[in-house]
Amino acid sequence: MKNNVIEFKKKKADGKENGFHQKKLIGIDLPFDYEEVVSITGPEYVRNLHRDGIAVLPNEELKKNFADILLRAIEKPTFTKVSGVQIAENYYHHIGHSWVQPLQDGWVRIGIDDFTSKVFGPADPINLPPVGSFLMQGEMGWVLNRNDNEAPMQSPVSGIVFAVNDRIKEQPEITHDDPYGEGWLFLLNPVSLKIDMKALYLGKKCFRWIENEIQNLLKFLGPKSERLAATGGDLIDDIFGQFPEMDWDRLVETFLRTKENR
The missing domain is CATH 2.40.50.100 (RNA polymerase II/Efflux pump adaptor protein, barrel-sandwich hybrid domain)
Known part of the structure; x- marks a missing residue:
């Protein structure tokens, strides 16, 4: 996990340089463990963990977008x-x-x-x-x-x-x-x-x-x-x-x- 922490810190620095908000987009490299990821991001930022890694969103951001997901989901098909x-x-x-x-x-x-x-x-x-x-x-x-x-x-x-x-x-x-x-x-x-x-x-x-x-x-x-x-x-x-x-x-x-x- 040490290498992943180093990579995470590097991405934080790169994110600042490129104008990204590190709390809105975090890249996680493999391998990772759920508890270790939470220790870095905090549980409120973890939406899901996939084997290919994920860009995680703050919980409040997810809640805000969820209604839009539902609205798109119920559009009438042909x-x-x-x-x-x-x-x-x-x-x-x-x-x-x-x-x-x-x-x-x-x-x-x-x-x-x-x-x-x-x-x-x-x-x-x-x-x-x-x-x-x-x-x-x-x-x-x-x-x-x-x-x-x-x-x-x-x-x-x-x-x-x-x-x-x-x-x-x-x-x-x-x-x-x-x-x-x-x-x-x-x-x-x-x-x-x-x-x-x-x-x-x-x-x-x-x-x-x-x-x-x-x-x-x-x-x-x-x-x-x-x-x-x-x-x-x-x-x-x-x-x-x-x-x-x-x-x-x-x-x-x-x-x-x-x-x-x-």
Whole structure:
């Protein structure tokens, strides 16, 4: 760590010469230890530690910028419709029917897709992961509830939960009404985004996948799917509500690729 301290002091001096405020931008070279970094910067300056080092901001500066991050996150995307299912363009979709929106500064926003909204209908309470929890791609990240049924959903990427959408706690129905906008679930600080994205769908690949999922759903419904004829083949809203006799557990396992915890 001695070499890092020397490098840190050198950067402070260089920063003064170049007009930078050393309390606003600090370069940290590898290797480093969390406690050693805090002893230099003070805990109020540490936002996050990555293996590649980071430029850290004062906590008050982060708070000031956080509202802007949220505002950028909830901007309305453009959509493409596939058999009545809206797909947000430039969002990455996971096979478990959640989506990922890359944001500025490396954060990502997570939510459920329109296919889930149409198939499972409006949720009752949604069990969101607590802030600070670590989620692994492909493992259970949150749970949709409807009546006495549960639908665990997979996290589309790995990372640490940074903030949750508090509105979901009071108004879980907004995930159904506006799944890509106000109904987002949480913000995540990903740890292996480039790798995780290789398993996600985007663009035409996503359109083909959703079309295939719709065909699988029609097979799942069997003769009941005839009731979709009036819509021209587009999915009706709240399919489970229209066909409450459907096997919920099998629906969850087939399309969300998880199993309900009993």
